[in-house]
Amino acid sequence: MTRLYAVALNTFKETIRDRILGVIVVFALLMIVASLWLGSISLGQEARMMKDFGLVAVSLFGLIVAVFVGASLLHKEIEKRTVFVILSKPVGRAQFIFAKFLGLAVTLACVLAGMGLFLFLADWIVARSPAPLLLAATAAIYLQLLVIVAVTMALSTVTSTILACVLGITVFAAGQLSRSALSLTELGQSAAVKGLAWLVYVAIPNLNAVDIKPAVVGESSPDWALIAAWAGYLGAYTVLALVVASWLFSRKEF
């Protein structure tokens, strides 16, 4: 447990040293400029625009951090040869992967908490009333990104950093379309196509299921019990992706 904590803490410090938190500053500046600009062109709908575009920005900035840092995490250790030092200690490869993931998960939590809080406050000023759902929506985005981090880390054990980044972004995009794959199973003529579409539907993480962006702008009322169930599903998916990453990493030869 101490070893896990030590590697995780080191990963957290390492990513913070990479000026990842600068993302929050860029986000804050973007939100300030956007609120001034949107106020003048949205016919008095600046609060709604800020909520909607703000959450998309949180999602995209978070995705950039999750994918780019997640994909380079293991490669950096291998390139710098620090992985040999760590693995020569009594640290298993699976432990190493889980600890790396935990470290990045904490960094991502800091980045998203910063952006989410700033968005919440900025919206409070513009709308003159607080919207706590914004914080819940940010937490939902965090859950989605944890899956992406785990998947990207698994992919980075077998591919290059760039390819892992591209694939990580692809999985994020596919995760938004998960339900479309389900529609394909209904449309398919042959059993093989239906079976393939069903396989794709099951294999792709259903990121859309925990999304509450539409609820933030009053388009739906969130079913918290269902969202909690889907959050559990995403948690299980993350663990599965990490197990696969550990297995792939354990077979890797340096």
Add this chain to the structure above:
Amino acid sequence: MRRVMVIVVVLVCLAAVVGFQATREVNAAGNPRVFVPSPRFFEKLAPSFRTTIADAYWLGAVQYYGEHVDGDRRLDSLPAMLDLVTTLSPHFIEPYLFSTFALVDAGTPQMAYDLLRRGFKANPRDWRLPFQLGFMAYTFGPKETKARAAAQWFTIAGKLPGSPPFVPRLAANLLARGGEREKAALMWGQIYAQGDKYVRAKAVAGLEAILPTEEQARIKALAPLYRTMPRKDFDALVEDLVAGSTQ
């Protein structure tokens, strides 16, 4: 020498880039026919981002309207844009209200009316939608029925939370104008019962305009109010009417 050459090339290119861009006519209206995808496309492609796409098209629709309404007055793609926005985000009220005048400018008042009806179906607690529907019905409806149709919408709007107090009065006036004197009298009675001194004076004036002058007929016309109003308010109304007729 080489350094000077590089600086000259950079300056020339910079002047060309900035100069060309700065001298373009920025206020020229764009093409009035813009490709607007089907709402179903976005519903399937990006369900998580449907409200964001609706917002982006809302901003686009406002800019498009502003760009063309003062220029070529061609708003060919505005109906499709507003349909997309309201389909992707049915609880976003502003586009429905915007359509009241923007789609009239686009030459499609019927679509504005249909869009408002769709909006009211999705948001039955928002008084602004039936109010705008009443406005549309009165402005564009057939001459014989427009007052009655508008009055019906204003009556609905007047019963919804947040509606201003003048809406039921507007409905009562239009009911009377549409020939529904009995309904108008009932409505004035309700307005009187719920109103303050100012509103009561308006209700008395409204009733005076539709009640017959002959005493027996007047009493007969007031009978339905006796059945629907609280006794105390009815007595006060009769007193006000008598005081008004003796002045």
